[in-house]
Amino acid sequence: MKKTAIITSASLLSLAWGGLALADNDYITLASTTSTENSGLFDAIIPTFTDKTDIDVRVVAVGTGQAFETARRGDADSLLVHDTAGEEQFVAEGYATERLDVMYNDFVIVGPSDDPADIQSSETVSEAMQQIAESESAFASRGDDSGTNRAELRLWEDAGVNPQGEWYRELGSGMGPTLNTAAGMNAYTLTDRATWVSFENPQDLTLLFEGDEALFNQYGSLLISEERHPHLKHDLAAQWHEWLVSEEGQAAIADYEVDGQQLFFPNAE
Amino acid sequence: MPASDNPFLTALQLILHMDSDLFAIVSLSLQVSLVAVALAALVGLPLGAALALWRFPGRNGVIIVLNALMGLPPVVAGLCVYLLLSRAGPLGEWGLLFSPTAMVVAQWVLVLPIIASLTRQQVEALHGEYAEQLQSLGLSTARMMPTLLWDARVGLVTVMLAGFGRASAEVGAVMIVGGNIEGVTRVMTTSIVLETSKGNLPLALGLGIILLALVTLINALAHLMGETAKRRLG
Amino acid sequence: MNAPFPTQTPIADLQLDNVSFEHRGQSLLAHTSLTLSGCRRTVIMGPNGAGKSLLMRLAHGLLPPTSGQVRWQGKTPVQAMVFQRPVLLRRSALDNLTYVLAIHNVPRARRKADALQALATFGLTSLAHRPARVLSGGEQQRLALARAWLLNPDVLFLDEATSALDPAAIKAVEDAVMTFHASGTRIVMTTHDLHQAQRLADDVVFLHNGQLREHSPAETFFSAPRSSEGRAFIQGELVW
Numbered sequence: 001m002k003k004t005a006i007i008t009s010a011s012l013l014s015l016a017w018g019g020l021a022l023a024d025n026d027y028i029t030l031a032s033t034t035s036t037e038n039s040g041l042f043d044a045i046i047p048t049f050t051d052k053t054d055i056d057v058r059v060v061a062v063g064t065g066q067a068f069e070t071a072r073r074g075d076a077d078s079l080l081v082h083d084t085a086g087e088e089q090f091v092a093e094g095y096a097t098e099r100l101d102v103m104y105n106d107f108v109i110v111g112p113s114d115d116p117a118d119i120q121s122s123e124t125v126s127e128a129m130q131q132i133a134e135s136e137s138a139f140a141s142r143g144d145d146s147g148t149n150r151a152e153l154r155l156w157e158d159a160g161v162n163p164q165g166e167w168y169r170e171l172g173s174g175m176g177p178t179l180n181t182a183a184g185m186n187a188y189t190l191t192d193r194a195t196w197v198s199f200e201n202p203q204d205l206t207l208l209f210e211g212d213e214a215l216f217n218q219y220g221s222l223l224i225s226e227e228r229h230p231h232l233k234h235d236l237a238a239q240w241h242e243w244l245v246s247e248e249g250q251a252a253i254a255d256y257e258v259d260g261q262q263l264f265f266p267n268a269e
Numbered sequence: 270m271p272a273s274d275n276p277f278l279t280a281l282q283l284i285l286h287m288d289s290d291l292f293a294i295v296s297l298s299l300q301v302s303l304v305a306v307a308l309a310a311l312v313g314l315p316l317g318a319a320l321a322l323w324r325f326p327g328r329n330g331v332i333i334v335l336n337a338l339m340g341l342p343p344v345v346a347g348l349c350v351y352l353l354l355s356r357a358g359p360l361g362e363w364g365l366l367f368s369p370t371a372m373v374v375a376q377w378v379l380v381l382p383i384i385a386s387l388t389r390q391q392v393e394a395l396h397g398e399y400a401e402q403l404q405s406l407g408l409s410t411a412r413m414m415p416t417l418l419w420d421a422r423v424g425l426v427t428v429m430l431a432g433f434g435r436a437s438a439e440v441g442a443v444m445i446v447g448g449n450i451e452g453v454t455r456v457m458t459t460s461i462v463l464e465t466s467k468g469n470l471p472l473a474l475g476l477g478i479i480l481l482a483l484v485t486l487i488n489a490l491a492h493l494m495g496e497t498a499k500r501r502l503g
Numbered sequence: 504m505n506a507p508f509p510t511q512t513p514i515a516d517l518q519l520d521n522v523s524f525e526h527r528g529q530s531l532l533a534h535t536s537l538t539l540s541g542c543r544r545t546v547i548m549g550p551n552g553a554g555k556s557l558l559m560r561l562a563h564g565l566l567p568p569t570s571g572q573v574r575w576q577g578k579t580p581v582q583a584m585v586f587q588r589p590v591l592l593r594r595s596a597l598d599n600l601t602y603v604l605a606i607h608n609v610p611r612a613r614r615k616a617d618a619l620q621a622l623a624t625f626g627l628t629s630l631a632h633r634p635a636r637v638l639s640g641g642e643q644q645r646l647a648l649a650r651a652w653l654l655n656p657d658v659l660f661l662d663e664a665t666s667a668l669d670p671a672a673i674k675a676v677e678d679a680v681m682t683f684h685a686s687g688t689r690i691v692m693t694t695h696d697l698h699q700a701q702r703l704a705d706d707v708v709f710l711h712n713g714q715l716r717e718h719s720p721a722e723t724f725f726s727a728p729r730s731s732e733g734r735a736f737i738q739g740e741l742v743w
Binding site: 398399401402403405406408412416420422426501 | 584
């Protein structure tokens with residue numbers, strides 16, 4: 001009985017262990033943002049890249065702040081985020097050797113369908129933000145130092161508003177949880193269009209403001225410094241980096257649609 | 270993955286159309302948690318038994334710390350393992366971050382205090398009953414250990430289950446050290462978080478139901494084994 | 504009947520030298536000096552709380568004395584002890600026996616045969632594969648005796664080994680004690696059953712309130728006890 005038990009557990013364990021030791025193809029680890037992952041973009045474009053190069057791309061989707069930190073510590077081979085100022089600083093600090101524009105999508109403001117701050121009539125995003133602040137309508141902020149959060153704070157600054165008060169709620173959550181919360185408390189929030197279009201729990205939330213150029217959301221790909229982190233898979237990461245801005249990569253991005261809507265607009269130079 | 274508005278229907282559909290993605294997620298969840306529990310048992314059983322059998326200075330301190338660690342937030346465990354395995358960390362050269370191995374390590378950290386602490390309680394109770402007889406038979410304290418562990422086996426299965434429950438239910442640690450990479454480190458709990466963040470609540474809840482069903486199945490098997498053993502062994 | 508490994512050399516004397524035992528400042532056994540020798544059946548008697556079980560545990564080495572010395576005069580003999588409530592392991596009757604053979608380094612090939620023989624000796628053959636802990640009280644005690652038998656002890660301690668048993672089971676245990684004794688084992692036992700003591704004792708150690716009152720041959724103790732407490736005890740005037 002004892003022997004059987006030992007043999008059984010040993011074989012179970014080795015089975016489980018064996019399952020964990022995956023047969024590894026070449027792969028790179030890409031630190032990126034939840035907005036790109038949640039929208040389904042990677043599921044659409046990575047297989048095309050893998051077919052061509054035999055390189056798998058493993059996406060770790062976190063907030064932009066955490067993505068920078070992950071890359072800074074040398075835990076990711078490549079970085080694709082949307083915070084141009086932060087990206088340029090990352091290059092300036094010597095963690096990356098090159099930053100390229102890849103694509104953009106845009107931010108939109110969503111909120112309760114009765115639009116208590118009447119932002120639908122606003123001409124500019126600054127005006128919309130001011131109206132939300134003046135009417136003290138509930139606004140859900142990511143509050144997580146993500147690219148979207150950083151963009152939102154810039155928009156408040158441009159609008160000359162210091163967002164403070166009970167109406168302004170910092171959630172410290174990712175885009176999806178923030179939308180869930182905003183839906184739950186009927187609050188306005190700033191979201192990237194991709195996450196919004198593929199979000200499935202809008203309840204009473206509806207798209208209320210879009211189209212201002214200030215809502216432009218640029219994504220950049222960074223080539224991580226070989227000098228800083230010599231152990232990374234720089235050759236493979238460079239292939240990914242170059243593919244993203246190649247004709248083929250740009251076409252793959254443009255082809256991705258949800259409900260007939262194109263979500264990302266390639267704009268590599 | 271199929272989706273409907275009813276989470277139970279969604280769960281049923283998921284099971285009926287068990288696609289390879291879902292199968293991979295379910296089996297990775299089980300693999301990671303089972304290996305973590307097995308490795309935690311390898312250390313936790315002797316550690317718990319040793320704490321039960323030996324008196325040494327600082328023993329109470331060790332017991333209190335172990336008991337407290339049973340409540341260690343998974344995110345904290347995950348963060349510690351992350352800092353350890355990160356390229357910039359002490360074990361960075363092993364390149365284990367964002368791999369199933371890293372998830373096993375994180376869950377091991379979570380499960381070990383539970384197994385060690387509960388094992389100590391079980392073995393201590395049994396030792397109270399057995400001590401004189403085993404001493405009379407001429408056993409040293411060290412040689413009592415395997416006997417006590419084996420005779421406590423029915424109770425220890427429950428201890429393992431408590432550990433497995435903790436491992437399979439936690440999300441904070443595996444999210445940080447695994448990265449929720451599709452096809453590589455995505456498990457049931459991180460999938461649930463992901464689907465929730467996509468606002469796909471029925472699918473998230475459906476996955477939750479499957480996870481619960483699996484855990485229930487494993488508990489039922491262990492319970493039956495325990496009952497049979499109790500009937501047979503008295 | 505022969506024990507599996509008969510002993511030839513005489514059993515060492517057990518000498519208790521001014522032994523005291525205290526627990527939390529309370530004296531449970533005071534200044535006891537006693538020598539047990541030969542292949543005799545010594546019965547330790549006394550009312551409840553007199554220190555009988557304690558004396559036996561000190562003698563067997565389960566407890567260290569607070570002061571004084573417990574010494575074997577010569578080679579420490581093989582000892583076994585049977586408790587009031589038998590402590591059996593959570594496995595089959597047979598496995599309980601092969602277990603003690605394993606921990607005493609008996610070669611694996613011989614264990615099962617030896618164990619089966621011991622089961623036969625104590626009339627337990629048909630119960631070999633039953634879980635030990637679901638056996639009746641009497642069967643469990645016989646299994647405990649079979650386990651002790653396999654150790655082939657020079658000295659067998661029994662602590663109130665029959666106090667929870669029915670008359671038939673008591674008879675079986677007493678027979679077993681005689682069997683051990685016949686094979687050359689010194690018996691040291693406690694009982695509060697006067698008749699059992701009269702049936703089994705070669706000599707009697709009488710304790711009262713944690714103090715040794717007398718150590719006399721059985722005939723002396725039961726006919727003319729030297730101590731006044733001993734006298735009161737056999738006349739049923741001391742509550743146990």
